[in-house]
Structures are given as structure tokens and as C-alpha cells.
Amino acid sequence: MGNNNNSGVLKFFGVLMILFGLIYAILGTVALMGKLGGVFPGHDAQETLIVVLAYVVAVLAIICGVVCVKGILGACRVCGLVIAALGLVSLIWLQVTQDTFSIFDCIALVLGVAIFYLAGKKN
Numbered sequence: 001m002g003n004n005n006n007s008g009v010l011k012f013f014g015v016l017m018i019l020f021g022l023i024y025a026i027l028g029t030v031a032l033m034g035k036l037g038g039v040f041p042g043h044d045a046q047e048t049l050i051v052v053l054a055y056v057v058a059v060l061a062i063i064c065g066v067v068c069v070k071g072i073l074g075a076c077r078v079c080g081l082v083i084a085a086l087g088l089v090s091l092i093w094l095q096v097t098q099d100t101f102s103i104f105d106c107i108a109l110v111l112g113v114a115i116f117y118l119a120g121k122k123n
Contacts, residue, residue: 007071010118014068014076017083017111021061024104028054050097053090057083057108068115076119084112 032051064079087109094100 010068010071010076010115013111013115013118014065016065017061017068017115018065020104020107020111021058021065024061024108025055025058027104028058050090050094053086053093054104057086057090057105060086061108061111064112064115068119073119077116080112080115080117080119082112084109084116087112 028051060079060083064076064083067075067079087105087107090105091102091109094102094105
């Protein structure tokens with residue numbers, strides 16, 4: 001019974017990651033076009049590393065979400081770890097370079113850690 005419950009939770013986090021990745025990519029693109037200001041630190045100034053990190057996190061979030069929904073535990077664990085690490089790097093980079101905080105990178109970090117933990121717990 002615990003495995004089925006854990007599998008359902010992992011699938012739920014997978015769906016959350018897919019939605020998060022899509023929203024992050026769409027809002028990031030709108031911010032780059034100049035239609036949305038102040039939401040994403042670094043996008044307004046079009047700082048290259050921040051924009052690249054944001055899109056990498058968004059694409060990996062979608063991939064990780066699909067992997068979680070399919071239930072491939074080894075890949076879920078790796079994807080969760082990579083997303084958590086990229087979220088942490090992005091948070092630190094924004095803090096050091098722009099003295100600011102990004103809630104989207106924080107969400108990526110938390111979701112990545114949760115998926116990493118759940119996939120390891122089920123395994």
C-alpha cells in the first residue's frame with residue numbers, strides 16, 4: 001500500500017513539474033520580450049547566464065515531470081537532483097550578482113529535492 005501511495009505522490013509531483021516548467025518558460029519568454037517587468041530578476045537586463053539557467057531549469061522540469069509520471073525511478077532521482085542543483089546555483093548566482101531572490105528558482109529547488117527524496121524512498 002505504501003508503494004502505491006508513494007507512486008501517486010511522485011506522479012503528482014511530476015504533473016506539478018510539468019506545469020511549473022511550462023509556466024516558467026512562458027513567463028520567462030514574456031519577460032524577455034519586455035511585456036512583463038520585475039517578475040524575473042535578470043530577465044529585464046537580459047543577463048545571459050540567468051536566462052540560460054532559467055530555460056534549462058524549465059526544460060528539465062518538463063522532462064523530469066514526464067519521467068515522474070511514467071514512474072521511471074532511477075531517472076526521476078537523477079532529474080530531481082539535477083533540478084535541485086540548478087535551482088540552487090541559480091539562487092546563489094542571483095544573490096551574488098544582483099542581490100535578489102527568485103521564487104521560481106526556489107520552487108525548482110524544493111520540487112527537485114522532493115522528487116529526489118520520493119524516488120529514493122520508493123527504490
